Amino acid sequence: xxxxxxxxxxxxxxxxxxxxxxxxxxxxxxxxxxxxxxxxxxxxxxxxxxxxxxxxxxxxxxxxxxxxxxxxxxxxxxxxxxxxxxxxxxxxxxxxxxxxxxxxxxxxxxxxxxxxxxxxxxxxxxxxxxxxxxxxxxxxxxxxxxxxxxxxxxxxxxxxxxxxxxxxxxxxxxxxxxxxxxxxxxxxxxxxxxxxxxxxxxxxxxxxxxxxxxxxxxxxxxxxxxxxxxxxxxxxxxxxxxxxxxxxxxxxxxxxxxxxxxxxxxxxxxxxxxxxxxxxxxxxxxxxxxxxxxxxxxxxxxxxxxxxxxxxxxxxxxxxxxxxxxxxxxxxxxxxxxxxxxxxxxxxxxxxxxxxxxxxxxxxxxxxxxxxxxxxxxxxx
Amino acid sequence: xxxxxxxxxxxxxxxxxxxxxxxxxxxxxxxxxxxxxxxxxxxxxxxxxxxxxxxxxxxxxxxxxxxxxxxxxxxxxxxxxxxxxxxxxxxxxxxxxxxxxxxxxxxxxxxxxxxxxxxxxxxxxxxxxxxxxxxxxxxxxxxxxxxxxxxxxxxxxxxxxxxxxxxxxxxxxxxxxxxxxxxxxxxxxxxxxxxxxxxxxxxxxxxxxxxxxxxxxxxxxxxxxxxxxxxxxxxxxxxxxxxxxxxxxxxxxxxxxxxxxxxxxxxxxxxxxxxxxxxxxxxxxxxxxxxxxxxxxxxxxxxxxxxxxxxxxx
Amino acid sequence: xxxxxxxxxxxxxxxxxxxxxxxxxxxxxxxxxxxxxxxxxxxxxxxxxxxxxxxxxxxxxxxxxxxxxxxxxxxxxxxxxxxxxxxxxxxxxxxxxxxxxxxxxxxxxxxxxxxxxxxxxxxxxxxxxxxxxxxxxxxxxxxxxxxxxxxxxxxxxxxxxxxxxxxxxxxxxxxxxxxxxxxxxxxxxxxxxxxxxxxxxxxxxxxxxxxxxxxxxxxxxxxxxxxxxxxxxxxxxxxxxxxxxxxxxxxxxxxxxxxxxxxxxxxxxxxxxxxxxxxxxxxxxxxxxx
Numbered sequence: 001x002x003x004x005x006x007x008x009x010x011x012x013x014x015x016x017x018x019x020x021x022x023x024x025x026x027x028x029x030x031x032x033x034x035x036x037x038x039x040x041x042x043x044x045x046x047x048x049x050x051x052x053x054x055x056x057x058x059x060x061x062x063x064x065x066x067x068x069x070x071x072x073x074x075x076x077x078x079x080x081x082x083x084x085x086x087x088x089x090x091x092x093x094x095x096x097x098x099x100x101x102x103x104x105x106x107x108x109x110x111x112x113x114x115x116x117x118x119x120x121x122x123x124x125x126x127x128x129x130x131x132x133x134x135x136x137x138x139x140x141x142x143x144x145x146x147x148x149x150x151x152x153x154x155x156x157x158x159x160x161x162x163x164x165x166x167x168x169x170x171x172x173x174x175x176x177x178x179x180x181x182x183x184x185x186x187x188x189x190x191x192x193x194x195x196x197x198x199x200x201x202x203x204x205x206x207x208x209x210x211x212x213x214x215x216x217x218x219x220x221x222x223x224x225x226x227x228x229x230x231x232x233x234x235x236x237x238x239x240x241x242x243x244x245x246x247x248x249x250x251x252x253x254x255x256x257x258x259x260x261x262x263x264x265x266x267x268x269x270x271x272x273x274x275x276x277x278x279x280x281x282x283x284x285x286x287x288x289x290x291x292x293x294x295x296x297x298x299x300x301x302x303x304x305x306x307x308x309x310x311x312x313x314x315x316x317x318x319x320x321x322x323x324x325x326x327x328x329x330x331x332x333x334x335x336x337x338x339x340x341x342x343x344x345x346x347x348x349x350x351x352x353x354x355x356x357x358x359x360x361x362x363x364x365x366x367x368x369x370x371x372x373x374x375x376x377x378x379x380x381x
Numbered sequence: 382x383x384x385x386x387x388x389x390x391x392x393x394x395x396x397x398x399x400x401x402x403x404x405x406x407x408x409x410x411x412x413x414x415x416x417x418x419x420x421x422x423x424x425x426x427x428x429x430x431x432x433x434x435x436x437x438x439x440x441x442x443x444x445x446x447x448x449x450x451x452x453x454x455x456x457x458x459x460x461x462x463x464x465x466x467x468x469x470x471x472x473x474x475x476x477x478x479x480x481x482x483x484x485x486x487x488x489x490x491x492x493x494x495x496x497x498x499x500x501x502x503x504x505x506x507x508x509x510x511x512x513x514x515x516x517x518x519x520x521x522x523x524x525x526x527x528x529x530x531x532x533x534x535x536x537x538x539x540x541x542x543x544x545x546x547x548x549x550x551x552x553x554x555x556x557x558x559x560x561x562x563x564x565x566x567x568x569x570x571x572x573x574x575x576x577x578x579x580x581x582x583x584x585x586x587x588x589x590x591x592x593x594x595x596x597x598x599x600x601x602x603x604x605x606x607x608x609x610x611x612x613x614x615x616x617x618x619x620x621x622x623x624x625x626x627x628x629x630x631x632x633x634x635x636x637x638x639x640x641x642x643x644x645x646x647x648x649x650x651x652x653x654x655x656x657x658x659x660x661x662x663x664x665x666x667x668x669x670x671x672x673x674x675x676x677x678x679x680x681x682x683x684x685x686x687x688x689x690x691x692x693x694x695x
Numbered sequence: 696x697x698x699x700x701x702x703x704x705x706x707x708x709x710x711x712x713x714x715x716x717x718x719x720x721x722x723x724x725x726x727x728x729x730x731x732x733x734x735x736x737x738x739x740x741x742x743x744x745x746x747x748x749x750x751x752x753x754x755x756x757x758x759x760x761x762x763x764x765x766x767x768x769x770x771x772x773x774x775x776x777x778x779x780x781x782x783x784x785x786x787x788x789x790x791x792x793x794x795x796x797x798x799x800x801x802x803x804x805x806x807x808x809x810x811x812x813x814x815x816x817x818x819x820x821x822x823x824x825x826x827x828x829x830x831x832x833x834x835x836x837x838x839x840x841x842x843x844x845x846x847x848x849x850x851x852x853x854x855x856x857x858x859x860x861x862x863x864x865x866x867x868x869x870x871x872x873x874x875x876x877x878x879x880x881x882x883x884x885x886x887x888x889x890x891x892x893x894x895x896x897x898x899x900x901x902x903x904x905x906x907x908x909x910x911x912x913x914x915x916x917x918x919x920x921x922x923x924x925x926x927x928x929x930x931x932x933x934x935x936x937x938x939x940x941x942x943x944x945x946x947x948x949x950x951x952x953x954x955x956x957x958x959x960x961x962x963x964x965x966x967x968x969x970x971x972x973x974x975x976x977x978x979x980x981x982x983x984x985x
Contacts, residue, residue, distance in 0.1 A: 044809075203708075203712055203906075206701055206704070207949040208949055208954045210702065227812070228812040231812070231814075232906065239823045240701070260813075
């Protein structure tokens with residue numbers, strides 16, 4: 001037997017032994033993410049983050065003496081596919097927990113399965129319906145749309161502005177946030193004077209903005225939306241020479257937005273997690289070490305700029321890992337109880353304090369109001 | 382023996398055997414769910430196949446009818462207090478009515494023009510489902526209440542497998558009977574040549590409209606089952622990509638073959654499950670497989686293979 | 696009045712985009728009766744290749760030329776390895792092959808490129824042009840100009856060259872064309888090359904406006920297809936008019952009716968037009984052979 005053949009044979013034997021040996025000592029964590037499709041710019045960084053940190057955790061010895069194995073499926077932002085893959089995670093892969101569900105629609109479609117199977121489910125989707133009413137097995141990490149609206153309204157109040165116009169995407173994110181903003185506006189003393197909408201792949205929104213411009217009394221404009229739409233809205237906003245204060249949402253919280261909107265993005269404000277301004281945080285900020293470490297790791301491993309979306313996946317995975325460590329096992333009920341007891345967990349999205357009545361655990365302080373100046377984020381004091 | 386084998390009910394018996402024997406291979410609810418999805422889409426494909434394979438009319442908007450059926454069983458019990466099973470029936474009736482009203486004018490269009498008209502129709506429905514959030518929950522969709530039959534609610538992939546598979550068999554038998562009926566013969570005449578059919582005294586417009594309505598009912602029933610199986614419905618159910626998927630199932634399986642619809646649906650439902658190990662390369666593989674099937678099995682999987690078998694026997 | 700003008704400018708901007716995409720459908724359709732569902736992916740390839748070559752340090756004008764070459768190569772490969780082997784298959788089967796190709800190309804793009812959005816700087820920069828209180832960006836005029844140039848080139852090609860005439864003959868009757876000595880296989884291959892080139896140019900010109908990503912093709916192809924049908928499939932002038940009409944419809948619907956239902960309004964009008972003129976605005980009437 002030639003030497004190279006021996007090496008190959010040995011390698012194969014090792015690989016097989018490794019694969020089977022691993023399988024027995026590994027604990028499976030499930031993820032159903034929109035890795036392709038219209039929400040892929042959320043799902044893609046989420047998946048990359050989970051992969052990076054599961055490897056990282058395993059390199060450091062795993063959790064409770066066991067290695068983690070990530071089982072990730074791509075739902076293409078289709079709720080039907082999400083449901084099928086969720087069934088697969090529960091029935092075939094026998095995961096101990098689920099981190100994922102990129103979109104609200106997919107999350108809502110999957111919830112009944114995880115409740116039935118009694119498996120902890122940490123969603124990465126935005127809408128408040130996921131945790132209100134509280135469901136025993138369901139948690140989430142991103143700030144809700146409602147909080148984004150409240151944060152923007154609070155900022156408007158400070159600037160003595162009370163009448164706004166909305167221009168929102170007809171996609172799930174835009175629609176959901178639009179509904180929340182309209183719902184909380186009266187309580188915040190804000191009047192929504194005019195509303196416009198645009199399709200998620202539209203390439204010119206000047207007609208809608210023209211109508212907003214023509215509407216008298218509007219003092220500021222809010223654009224709930226994600227993807228490339230808000231970048232085009234922002235460009236058109238400047239093209240039409242509208243000078244009213246302009247707010248984007250946490251749906252554009254990645255450097256990509258500034259790149260796409262170009263100089264037009266200057267002066268735009270948005271509520272976002274501290275992650276975006278990691279290096280600019282004061283050293284006294286408790287989040288600083290976490291967000292700086294995540295930013296460096298992600299950028300180094302992927303070569304791409306960070307987004308808060310990947311950060312949500314980091315938070316979800318770490319909340320699960322911490323809970324499993326406290327539980328001392330991967331018993332699903334114990335892990336669930338410990339997730340609910342998460343206190344002072346410092347994540348990329350903020351400081352998380354969960355309770356039996358709050359399965360998100362973030363308050364408004366988790367959001368920072370940012371303004372884009374000279375092509376970069378700055379903190380609004 | 383030969384006569385027995387060529388009897389038109391052979392495919393039905395074969396498909397019934399598949400339905401009954403398949404669960405022997407199932408080790409968990411996951412398999413039941415995937416199989417139930419196959420039969421849901423096979424049902425919709427049969428309807429579309431009647432339209433495409435027999436009447437020769439293409440529709441790029443058939444998911445719209447699936448949407449009507451799906452939202453019927455969601456909105457009926459939630460907002461209108463109508464029982465699930467009744468909403469199911471109303472959904473099918475509504476789809477038939479919409480198909481009747483819409484079909485009359487647009488079936489006058491031919492070929493690609495009919496394709497774009499049906500495409501527009503499907504998009505209109507999807508836009509309505511997305512925008513009328515008060516009733517539909519908007520893009521995030523809405524929960525679908527469980528179906529209550531004889532006092533107990535139906536739940537679990539296993540129960541749904543049997544209900545949906547049985548409905549599929551009924552749908553397949555009805556379709557085969559339709560094909561053999563005088564209307565079916567008229568349809569095939571239209572497929573071969575509309576002008577010739579007209580010369581022979583076939584009321585072309587009426588026959589086309591009839592099959593359009595029937596195919597809409599199939600799609601609506603499939604949509605209702607999909608919504609009930611998932612317990613949640615989003616506007617994706619009626620999207621443009623879903624319509625394309627249905628057409629792909631019909632064409633890949635074989636136009637004009639009822640068994641082909643089952644094979645086409647099985648292919649496109651199961652492939653995304655088996656290709657997951659490829660991760661990022663999944664779509665590349667899926668695209669290659671679709672192209673390869675059409676290059677090597679031009680008439681679709683079932684008709685091409687059937688012909689090959691026939692040749693060997695002869 | 697400034698509102699009306701602004702809606703019109705928006706409609707022309709979006710319409711020019713649709714027109715360019717719609718134009719790409721015509722050569723393949725004319726040579727083979729096939730609606731190429733991978734046309735949107737040609738547009739994507741044009742834009743994304745330019746973006747990534749640009750990121751790699753290639754000067755943008757050169758990157759754009761290379762992007763056209765790459766896309767044409769992909770178009771020829773599609774013809775050689777998928778369409779040509781299925782020679783004689785029904786139009787539906789060929790269309791299904793192009794659907795498979797579109798899935799394949801999108802899948803390949805997400806691996807080769809990435810899943811993020813990208814933009815190109817405008818080919819002609821400068822401030823928005825102001826007319827009567829409304830504004831339009833110079834880049835919109837570039838897209839519009841591109842569409843006009845392509846229509847003229849296509850017309851000259853078909854009317855003034857022998858190959859162009861051979862293409863028309865192939866479309867009219869393939870068997871007869873072969874009998875008079877036309878290599879119809881080459882002609883169909885050529886049509887794929889031309890469609891790919893038009894798609895690539897479209898992608899390069901529109902990316903500064905629409906932005907681009909690996910999956911930008913699906914919706915662009917959908918709108919482009921609708922525009923081509925509205926104008927009458929197979930007619931280059933029809934594609935441009937159909938595209939502009941669709942864009943204007945959407946803009947005026949968004950401005951005057953409802954921005955939520957603007958796509959619905961546009962498609963309703965398309966339906967009505969097709970019911971009134973079943974061959975589209977500039978489509979040729981054809982008689983079914985019995």
